[in-house]
Amino acid sequence: MSTDWLAAQSFHQSQMLLGAINALCIHTKLELAGRKVEENPVPVVRAREAIATFLGQLDKAVAELESQHGGLVFGKDARQRQLVASFVEARHDPRRSGSTLFHDPLPDIRRLLFSSKVKDHRLLMNCLRDLRVLLEEHVQEDTLEILGEL
């Protein structure tokens, strides 16, 4: 069996998350801009749940990785480990130090997803933008692995 499947699984997971982030961002920004939008449509509710689940898993994985002090983390595939490592690296990157996503605890970011305050919505949009950049960098590597240079 080829090892491409790790990249393919990672590709599909990242694509699903990117779709969720984009759906939630578009809906929230249209709301913030005063556009008439449906209240809590199913795709947006699902997107919020998918992002919340991911942030919960990421929080656990980051804690696990940091507790290993750079040692091996078992039980996750190589691409998942790489994504967690990229997140930890971004936390220590001075160019990204101004980002709430990389500065604040992940459970706090997760709570923003369910807040009804406009201030929190704006903060959430910034966090999701930074998370999207991280995921796009990650999915780019998977795409290269599966499809080669496009």
Added chain:
Amino acid sequence: MRNLLQQSNRALLHELDNLHRLILGTGGSIAPELKEYLDWALQYCEALREGATQISSYLNLNEDSILDDLLSQTQAVTREFQLFNRQWVGPLLRARKSDRLCLRFLRWLHSTHPGTARTPVALRDDEFSLLPLPDLPAIYGLPCSAQYGLLFLPLFFHEFGHLL
């Protein structure tokens, strides 16, 4: 950026229409054992089409604050299309009558486990392989030279194990 995104989405919709026609065209000639896979491919193509159409309708709102999100979503749908085009359409276009035995064997194998009973199967010309992806069809690779005999069929048991 809005105009560029509109152009990209129009081009993508055009490509999707071509692909949809191509897939639909195989419907009359493929083996009955590939019907589930054909239905899945048509639905997937339609979902991609809906994705691109939705982006176009958001672009028509002329709301600048969502342009970054629409750029990201256009790129995501395009990547999805490229993968679909490259990996998932081939098994339909290459389908042969001689695939029926392998496909029946694989469908029987899948029917033995509740987790795979509803997973569509297909074949591609490749080394013995399988891409085990959750919620997606299972495409089994089979070298061209091994497609006309029974000798190598047991290797599918091994590949099926990866899927489980």
